[in-house]
Amino acid sequence: MSISSVPRRRVLRNLALTIVLVGGATPAYPAAASAAEPATYALTIVHLGRDGRPTDDYETGVTGISGPGADTSVRPYDASGTTTVRLPRGRYLLDSELTGADGRSTDWIIQPRLDLDRDTTVTVDARTAAPVDVSPPDSTATFRNSAMFVQVTHDGATREINLIKYTPTLRVAHLGPDAEPGSVEQWYDSYWSGSTVGYALGHTGTGSRALTGLVRHPSAAELAAVRINAAARPGARQSASVDIKPTGLAMGVSDSLPTPGALTYLVTPERGTWDITYTVPDTPGADSNRYSADRVAVRAGETTTHTFDNAVFGPSLTDRHGVVRDGGRLTADIPLLADGEGHIPSAPPYDTATTTLHRDGVLVGKRTGEPGRASFAVPPGRAAYRLTSTVSRGGAPGTATRVTASWTFASEAAAARGGAGAGRREGAGSGPVPVPVSVVRFSPELAPDGTAPARTSLRVPVTVLGAAAGGRVRSSAYSYSTDGGATWTPVPVERGALTIAGPGPGTGVSLRAELTDTGGNTLTQTIVDAYRTR
Numbered sequence: 186m187s188i189s190s191v192p193r194r195r196v197l198r199n200l201a202l203t204i205v206l207v208g209g210a211t212p213a214y215p216a217a218a219s220a221a222e223p224a225t226y227a228l229t230i231v232h233l234g235r236d237g238r239p240t241d242d243y244e245t246g247v248t249g250i251s252g253p254g255a256d257t258s259v260r261p262y263d264a265s266g267t268t269t270v271r272l273p274r275g276r277y278l279l280d281s282e283l284t285g286a287d288g289r290s291t292d293w294i295i296q297p298r299l300d301l302d303r304d305t306t307v308t309v310d311a312r313t314a315a316p317v318d319v320s321p322p323d324s325t326a327t328f329r330n331s332a333m334f335v336q337v338t339h340d341g342a343t344r345e346i347n348l349i350k351y352t353p354t355l356r357v358a359h360l361g362p363d364a365e366p367g368s369v370e371q372w373y374d375s376y377w378s379g380s381t382v383g384y385a386l387g388h389t390g391t392g393s394r395a396l397t398g399l400v401r402h403p404s405a406a407e408l409a410a411v412r413i414n415a416a417a418r419p420g421a422r423q424s425a426s427v428d429i430k431p432t433g434l435a436m437g438v439s440d441s442l443p444t445p446g447a448l449t450y451l452v453t454p455e456r457g458t459w460d461i462t463y464t465v466p467d468t469p470g471a472d473s474n475r476y477s478a479d480r481v482a483v484r485a486g487e488t489t490t491h492t493f494d495n496a497v498f499g500p501s502l503t504d505r506h507g508v509v510r511d512g513g514r515l516t517a518d519i520p521l522l523a524d525g526e527g528h529i530p531s532a533p534p535y536d537t538a539t540t541t542l543h544r545d546g547v548l549v550g551k552r553t554g555e556p557g558r559a560s561f562a563v564p565p566g567r568a569a570y571r572l573t574s575t576v577s578r579g580g581a582p583g584t585a586t587r588v589t590a591s592w593t594f595a596s597e598a599a600a601a602r603g604g605a606g607a608g609r610r611e612g613a614g615s616g617p618v619p620v621p622v623s624v625v626r627f628s629p630e631l632a633p634d635g636t637a638p639a640r641t642s643l644r645v646p647v648t649v650l651g652a653a654a655g656g657r658v659r660s661s662a663y664s665y666s667t668d669g670g671a672t673w674t675p676v677p678v679e680r681g682a683l684t685i686a687g688p689g690p691g692t693g694v695s696l697r698a699e700l701t702d703t704g705g706n707t708l709t710q711t712i713v714d715a716y717r718t719r
Contacts, residue, residue, distance in 0.1 A: 225271040228299075229306040232266045235285060235292070237312060239266030245281040245309070247299070251340040252276055254301065274302055278337050279360070280346050281309040289352050295395035296360035297337045297369045307360070314356035315398025321377050321384040321451070322405045328353040331375035332436035335395055338368050349436065356398070363393040371396055374431060374456065376438045382449045383440065384408075387431055387456035401453075408451040409483035411459060416495030416524075416633045417444035418584055423466035425494070431456040432480050444494075445633030454485050463493040463528070476528035495525045496635035497696070497715045498585035500557070500624035502650040503527050507624070508572065509617040512598050513565060515542065516617075519557040521576045521588045525628060525635075535578040543571040556588075567597035572622075584635065586693075587670075587713040592622045594706040621652035621706045625698035627683075631716055639690035639718040645683040653702035661700035670695050670713050693717045 228247065234240035241264045249257035252275025261268040279296040292311040299307070317333070320326075333355070334347040348355070353375070370391045377384035388401055415425045425444050429452075430437025437460075442448050444466060452459060458480040465474040478491050501523035508517045517540060522533040533556065540559035542549040545568045552559035556576035563570075573591040578584065626648040629637065637643045649658060664673040667688045676683045685694065693714035701707045 225273055226301050227269055227304040228261075228272055228277075228301060229267065229269045229304075230261065230279075230281070231306065231308045232268075232281065232283060233308065233310045233312070234283060235311045237310075240283060240311070241266055242284040243281055243309070245279070246346065247272065248278045248344050248346070249273075250276045250278055250337060250342050250344050255342060272301055276300055276339050278335075278344050278346065279307065280335070282348060283309065283311045285311075285354075287354075290354035290356070291348070291350060292356045292358070293333070293348050294358050294360050295335055295346070297335070297395055298339075298362055298364040309360065311356075313360070313397070314358040317353075317355040317357055317373065317396075317399045319373065319375050319386050319388070319399060319401040320353075321379065321386060322403065322408075323377075323379040323382075323384070326377040326379040326384055329376040329378055329438060330436070331355065331373065333357070333373045334371065334434060336370040337364065338370075339365065345434070357395070358397045359395040366393050367391055369393055369395060372431075372435070372456070373399060374435055382410075382451050383438070385429060385431075385438070385450050385452040385456075385459075387435075387453045389456060403453060405451070407454075407485050409454050409485050410488040411450045411452055411461070411481065411483060412488055412490040413442070413448045413450075413461060413463065414490065414492035414495075414633060415442045415444040415446045415448075415463070416492060416635065418634070421466075421634075425466050426464045428462040428464075430460055432458040432460050449488075452483055454483050458482050461491060463491075465494050465530075472532035474533055475531040476524065478528060491528075492526055492633075493524060493528055494530075495633060496585065496631055497525050497627045497629065497712060498522045498533075499588055499627060499712050499715070500590050500710060501527045501529065501626065502622075502624050504529070506619035507622045507651060508592070508594075508620040510563075510596050510598065510620055511617040513562055514560060515563050515570070515572075515596065515620070516560040517558060517572060517574065519574065519590070519622070519624065521556040521574060521590065522585065525631065527626060535576050538574075538576040540572070540574040542573075544568045546571075557590075563596075563598075565598040567595060569593065569595055585712050585715060588711070590624065590708065590710045592706065592708055594621055596620055621702065621704055623649055623651035623653035623700065623702060623706070623708045625649055625700070625708070625710055627696050627712070627715060629716065632719070634719075635716050636719040637687060637694075637716055639687055639692070641687040643685050643687055645685055645696070646681055647678060647683060647698070648681075649700070652704065652706060653700055653708070657703045659701045659703050659705075661698065663699075664697045666695040666697070666713075667692050669693065670697075670711065673697060687718055690718050 232243045249255045254273035254275030261270040277299040281294045283292045292314040294309045331350045336345045372389040374387040424441045428439045461478040463476045507519040520529045538556040541551045542561045557574045575589040577587045629645040664675045695713045696715045698710045
């Protein structure tokens with residue numbers, strides 16, 4: 186197990202997120218000091234350890250938020266434990282990390298509101314800190330790492346600080362006066378390894394003060410389960426990697442996962458949604474192929490499951506239009522090898538990929554390269570188009586050895602004119618306009634190696650995405666093949682699914698969809714060796 190994207194100490198420290206003031210808001214500090222006012226003030230910081238004596242083992246940061254010192258960021262230090270720095274007038278965020286005598290324990294003191302308008306002395310005292318006591322219900326679980334973030338906003342500007350820990354020995358404290366209500370956001374995440382599951386425990390809160398201590402001991406019933414299934418090519422056994430973190434600015438963890446295999450994390454619903462990144466075992470000489478599932482919603486007592494890199498691989502339009510027309514250019518971006526749950530691969534393995542475009546039956550161009558991606562220059566007038574994209578790759582049946590999708594549609598770049606099937610037309614400078622294309626997703630329940638039982642009927646749910654979704658299918662026809670696409674057997678859709686008779690073991694089953702939407706646009710989609718029998 187390893188920590189994902191974790192530097193040795195702090196990361197993204199003092200990140201400035203500037204927000205423009207609106208509605209005539211007036212900063213609390215003038216843009217320039219008067220002639221009689223000093224240009225800077227002395228800020229003296231006294232550091233005391235847990236024994237109440239001056240300490241030299243500290244790391245302090247002072248970050249400007251607003252006023253003339255808004256762009257200032259300093260890290261003053263003196264071995265005596267007392268350090269002085271001169272700074273412009275303004276609102277500052279101060280944080281100090283004091284290390285205990287054991288070299289492992291940390292006291293993090295945070296002053297979210299430091300108004301510097303005179304010579305000022307601040308005492309940072311480790312004795313004011315209280316423990317961060319967050320642990321899972323499994324007393325045998327081992328701590329891996331934690332991260333705490335604090336974000337302070339004042340007069341339209343936001344500053345952020347954070348602290349990373351590799352031991353469960355953190356104490357925290359608020360210092361100084363309260364800031365404005367709601368101006369201090371703070372969140373904490375800790376990760377643990379249990380005997381059968383991992384734990385991702387978090388807390389988030391907003392107020393006028395930084396935390397002084399934190400206690401969270403969630404029960405198993407208060408946690409949500411995130412299960413990650415790793416598929417494998419038929420006969421293959423390797424190791425993938427999984428990264429999980431709360432959505433947004435946060436730290437996560439990375440684990441290796443044998444394929445096929447499964448990994449479960451128990452997570453805190455309080456932290457909101459979660460992001461998962463799954464990296465497929467590397468092929469020598471190839472780019473790493475990653476899938477992502479972002480903003481995964483969870484609920485206490487329930488299990489959310491994501492299966493990565495399993496059949497049926499095929500086209501998807503879950504997060505994009507697929508084809509757009511921008512004046513004299515037609516651009517396609519349709520992932521042809523999304524996995525069985527629709528996760529989009531970053532670098533899917535393939536042998537060849539081609540995309541062709543015909544206009545009124547005449548070839549416009551042919552592109553090779555990434556599957557489903559191509560761009561073509563086209564004349565402005567209205568015409569009938571046929572776009573065909575094909576990807577081929579080797580491997581045993583059940584890995585989608587060949588995927589082809591062909592779309593027909595009408596398009597032009599001219600003054601807008603009605604027409605249910607033509608899609609929007611655009612004039613010069615109107616920007617990209619979606620072209621009405623569709624795809625079909627096949628979603629049978631398969632084993633982790635992409636197989637189904639031989640000589641057993643298999644229910645294959647079908648889902649239409651894109652222009653024909655939402656009941657906009659005028660006609661459709663489905664068929665399957667057990668001889669690599671040489672012959673096809675029609676099969677009806679009943680209650681949203683196909684029922685396919687299972688052939689003998691070791692046979693690849695291919696799937697085809699043909700449909701016309703209510704606007705007259707068509708799709709012909711073929712997946713050769715969509716899955717195999719065992």
